[in-house]
Amino acid sequence: MTYHPKSDFIAVMMERGFLADCTDYQGLDEALMQGVKPAYIGFDATAKSLHVGSLIQIMMLRWFQKTGHQPITLMGGGTTKVGDPSFRADERPLLNDAQIDDNIAGIKKVFSAYIDYDSDAPNKALMLNNAEWLNGLNYLEFLRDIGRHFSVNRMLAFESVKSRLDREQSLSFLEFNYMILQAYDFLELNRRYGCILQMGGSDQWGNIVNGIDLTRRVLDTSIYGLTSPLLTTSDGKKMGKSQDGAVWLNAEMRSPYEFWQFWRNTTDADVGRFLKLYTELPVEECTRLGALAGSEVNAAKVILANEVTKLLHGAEAAATAEATAREVFEKGGVGDDLPTLTLTRAELGEGVSIVQLIVKSGLAKSGKDAKRLISENGAKLDDKALSDAGLMIDATALSSPIKLSAGKKRHALVQLSD
Structure with a gap:
């Protein structure tokens, strides 16, 4: 990728390794040079907490705000009732309204550590819930006004759907509607808030493109999509999982010490890449620390663990976790912060x-x-x-x-x- 960005946001995304693909680099870059612009990422409420696999998206919203723009965190109060089938082998279990609301309450706790929802600045973040416009949809009107813009042939060709069907695994009609609802979210956010960009993991590419196409057809507006790579660790494991299960972001589901320890146990080959993605240390410093070898790389891992934990749980929790680790590992003692x-x-x-x-x-x-x-x-x-x-x-x-x-x-x- 040889594109040379003018906007701070695209420059940061490219420099730090956040970018997998974009629907129109130049168009988005130029749009971001014209004042404060809103962008969104959607988070379905399938559990009481997000895990480390979602942290790359949270950091993208954080950088979007830090470079002067308005992040929109979209809670999937409506879409969670359907369940995203993207690259899944089976249907997600259906949750009732009370479970979804409970999960949203848990998920919301994390975002305020990364994103400013309270300032008077023009780029103050918004926290929205797509149940606001999805719950009251009239089915026949929706089919007539929105459904007519979707080609089933094209939807079947998307990799997320195709891979499921190629394996002869069932895809319910309920799940098949998910991409239409996500596309409608983008349309509504553009109509209501002037949102010009949807971001997400690269598994969301098809859903994002659908939203862009729908908004162009209905509102005749140019909007954009940008995806991050789906991260695996250098040994091939899915990011966000550890040997004892998901690495949750909420402190009551994963203690700050255990969270710190997850990052401290990063494999040597991932240190530089993770410093760029999950901390705000200067890129040159991330590269320098990532190049350390032998016992020196352990010092870089402690810096990684401290910086990531500091962003989520605060400086005091990071310092306590490091002290506990030193007590346990170096002195063979018992630290104050152990599970x-x-x-x-x-x-x-x-x-x-x-x-x-x-x-x-x-x-x-x-x-x-x-x-x-x-x-x-x-x-x-x-x-x-x-x-x-x-x-x-x-x-x-x-x-x-x-x-x-x-x-x-x-x-x-x-x-x-x-």
């Missing part, structure tokens, strides 16, 4: 097996996993290898907190409540 399992005397009873404690503390997904961890010498109790899967822990053993470890990097405390 902690607190048992009541009633829960403890006559004693609890070490296998149950490993599962309850989140270090293994099941008793079978915990037993395998012990048999492979991967589990430790107070830094000593565990070999007996039948070990029982009673009140005497918990007269002071104990530390459980799974491998070298994952730890938890177990304590008895007063």
